Amino acid sequence: MSNWTLALRQRLQRSLPIEHVLPERQPAYVRSSLYLLGAATLASFVVIIVSGIVLALFGPQWWHTSAVGHFVNSVHFWSVQAFFFFMALHLWTTFFMGAWRDGRARTWMTGVLAFVVSIVAAFTGYLSQTNFDTQWIAVSAKDLTNAIGIGRFFNPLDFGKMYGYHIFLLPAAILVILVVHVVCVRLRGVVRPYPARGEQPTAYQQGMTQAAYYRGVRMAPYDLVREITVVGIVVLVLVMLCAAVFSSGDERPLTLQSVAQTDPVGFTTVSLSELDGSSAIAGYGPPYNTSTGSAQYLGPLSLQRLAGVSAPLDTAQVYVYGPLATIQDPNVRNAVATYKVASAQQQGAWTTNYGAALAMNTSKALDAAGNLILPAGDYGPLPMLFNSLLANARSGALDGTLLANGAFYQTDYTQPLLFLSERALPDKARSEHLAGNQWGMMNEPGPYPGQAWLWLYTLWYQVRAAPFNGPNADVAVAVVIFVLTLILLLIPVLPGLQRLPRSLGLHRVIWRDYYREMEGGKAAEEHGGDTETGPAAHA
Amino acid sequence: MPDNVPIGALFITIPNLIVIACMLVVFGIGLWAKLPSDEQE
Numbered sequence: 095m096s097n098w099t100l101a102l103r104q105r106l107q108r109s110l111p112i113e114h115v116l117p118e119r120q121p122a123y124v125r126s127s128l129y130l131l132g133a134a135t136l137a138s139f140v141v142i143i144v145s146g147i148v149l150a151l152f153g154p155q156w157w158h159t160s161a162v163g164h165f166v167n168s169v170h171f172w173s174v175q176a177f178f179f180f181m182a183l184h185l186w187t188t189f190f191m192g193a194w195r196d197g198r199a200r201t202w203m204t205g206v207l208a209f210v211v212s213i214v215a216a217f218t219g220y221l222s223q224t225n226f227d228t229q230w231i232a233v234s235a236k237d238l239t240n241a242i243g244i245g246r247f248f249n250p251l252d253f254g255k256m257y258g259y260h261i262f263l264l265p266a267a268i269l270v271i272l273v274v275h276v277v278c279v280r281l282r283g284v285v286r287p288y289p290a291r292g293e294q295p296t297a298y299q300q301g302m303t304q305a306a307y308y309r310g311v312r313m314a315p316y317d318l319v320r321e322i323t324v325v326g327i328v329v330l331v332l333v334m335l336c337a338a339v340f341s342s343g344d345e346r347p348l349t350l351q352s353v354a355q356t357d358p359v360g361f362t363t364v365s366l367s368e369l370d371g372s373s374a375i376a377g378y379g380p381p382y383n384t385s386t387g388s389a390q391y392l393g394p395l396s397l398q399r400l401a402g403v404s405a406p407l408d409t410a411q412v413y414v415y416g417p418l419a420t421i422q423d424p425n426v427r428n429a430v431a432t433y434k435v436a437s438a439q440q441q442g443a444w445t446t447n448y449g450a451a452l453a454m455n456t457s458k459a460l461d462a463a464g465n466l467i468l469p470a471g472d473y474g475p476l477p478m479l480f481n482s483l484l485a486n487a488r489s490g491a492l493d494g495t496l497l498a499n500g501a502f503y504q505t506d507y508t509q510p511l512l513f514l515s516e517r518a519l520p521d522k523a524r525s526e527h528l529a530g531n532q533w534g535m536m537n538e539p540g541p542y543p544g545q546a547w548l549w550l551y552t553l554w555y556q557v558r559a560a561p562f563n564g565p566n567a568d569v570a571v572a573v574v575i576f577v578l579t580l581i582l583l584l585i586p587v588l589p590g591l592q593r594l595p596r597s598l599g600l601h602r603v604i605w606r607d608y609y610r611e612m613e614g615g616k617a618a619e620e621h622g623g624d625t626e627t628g629p630a631a632h633a
Numbered sequence: 634m635p636d637n638v639p640i641g642a643l644f645i646t647i648p649n650l651i652v653i654a655c656m657l658v659v660f661g662i663g664l665w666a667k668l669p670s671d672e673q674e
Contacts, residue, residue: 127666179652183660321668527646536649543648603664 114304115280120316121308123608124284131184132279133322137329138177139272143265145170150261154224158344167344168337171542174216176333178547181209190604192595193285194586196298196307201278206583208271213547215264220535220545221256226345228253230523231535232507233515241390241568243397245381246404251512254505286311287605288596290612312611343540345526350496350510353518354487358460361487362480363452364516368409369479370445375409375512382407382512390569397569405508412509417486417495418479426482429475436474444474464488530555551575 148166149157156163185205188194194202220231232250239245250256283304289295296309354361367373377387381404389398418430433441451468461467465481486492496509511519523529526539536552538544554562554571561570585591595601602609 125668126663127668128660128663130668131663175652179656179659183656183663186660187663533646533649537646538648541648543652544646546649546652600664607667 110277110281114283116318117280117283118316118318119313121284121286122312122314123287123605124316125314125607126604128183128187128604129284130321130325131180131187133325134180134329135177135184136272136276137322137326138173138180138333139268140326141173141330141333142170142177143269145173146261146265158224164341164344165337168340168342169333170219171342172333172336172340174219175336175543176329177212178216180329181212182547185209187604189585190595190598190600191285192288192592192601194592195285196282197300197302198278198282198285199586201275201282202586203583204271204275204278206579208268208275210579210583211264211267211271215260215268216545216547218256218260218264221250221253222260223344224253224347225343226347226522226526227343227539229347229507229511229514230519230526230528232256233511233519234530234535237388238568238572240381240388241398241566242572243401245398246401249405249506249508251508252506254503257505283307287608288601290609293612340542343538343542345539348514348518348522349490350487350492350513351490353514354484354492356458357518358458358466358484358488359452359455360517362466362484363449364513364518365413365480365483366445366449366452366476367516368413368513370441370449371409373409373516375407375516381405388565390566392566392569392573407509407512412496413513414479414483417483417492420491420495421482421486423482425478429478429482432475433479440474443472444476447471448473448476448480550578 145166149163149170152163152166157167158164188202188205217231217235221228221235232253235250236245239248239250248255286295286307293310296306298307350361364373368376371377374387375382377383377385379385379387379389380398380402383406384403386399389396415430418426433444436444448468448471451471451473452466455466455468457467459467463481464485465477466484468477483492486495493510496513497504497507499506520529526537528534528537528539533549533552534555536544536546536548551571554574555567557563561567564570581588581591
């Protein structure tokens, strides 16, 4: 074939005739309302895209500060809830139908792929909210991405990167997958019910036309466009109602300034641990440093350590020395110099004494100069260091310092969020039922549904048995989820599993009219003029 | 998230439970409900 255009056109005409794309007749069993769930999923996706475009056009400040912006944000939130709601139901239904049968494995697989990519898209959406929920999800998720060695490339703490994934790459991927999925559905048509008792359907053959495939099946009038339109309107109204009645959560994020103001002792305690290297981040390991505290292993293999220290972070320099260097005060400079030239033993004595004094101080009160009120003791230059750092943080300057990277724009919140992840974020998350042992990221602050679709992921963190309860929990959960996802994807070719729906028998309820007709014997006569069977007869 | 607890201490928020309950209800309705037919046209 020398003409590529002609070849493509002929191939499209042959494989996807317009009467299959827009059918006006379908098998009568398609009258079940369960067949609307796919259309409802697509309708929800359209609302997601439209509301997402509006949010992207006006930006984060708009949806945080204006009533209209918050409403559109709520529409976006509820359309995502609707999308997963209908998609999960569609997945259940097609599973019980064994919808991958008769050459429809590709349809099933693209559907599963759409589900998986949608979960990642929603996840990056939660990371794009720029509120407290975002902060907590980011610091929780970084342990998983670091554990499997992709923390540098896919850094949940870099909101600029997550926003890019969320508003372009992932929606584009979902759109492409959904188009392929829908084309697969129209190309093959809906699957036939499992054979009725005594029924001898024509065996499926590769390349079989729909006319031949549906031979013996009663066909009925069908209006695809009207169905999609009605479902779309219903979904839109539902989403708008939920947004108007229930709104959506948008809890203010924590800042170093707010933490230093509300809990100066806690802030200083964490700062001290960053200076003496006893903090969780100082002992975390890759990608931040060479420690091994949070390095995870899969057997003898640590992808986290293999990926190396790709985002080096010296906690003393980043959280103490660096910010103090921005303060133009000779007393502060002298205090830093005094601490640095002291022996390790002397430094240890000062930090131990100072830490003990902080631990005994349960008051949040400061003196008139804004300094922590501690009993007299041998703390060396530490009071000067940490009172200056506290004042710097309380003024808001530290938030800016930790974001500054030498460029004009900053979107990577790794440094401030790692600091907040030591104490302030987990404390607040626990009070909001968001901790790892409280189903964590699946929940949403406030009276709102969260990412319920993550239940299978968060479930494993609740298991008090190795390997899910231990230092390698994130890797273990990642492996289990990968295997389960692979099984879901490959159901059409897995012996046993591919036959499971027939054994479960729910298809007898879904297609009960079909079975009544086929097994009743006289069904054809009872339907009078509607006895026409198969598109071939119609044609 | 290493701080795990026994299964007995599981905690799902009420809103998430409501969503899951709604899914079951919609699925149940979907099993029985039929769409209007144009077969009489």
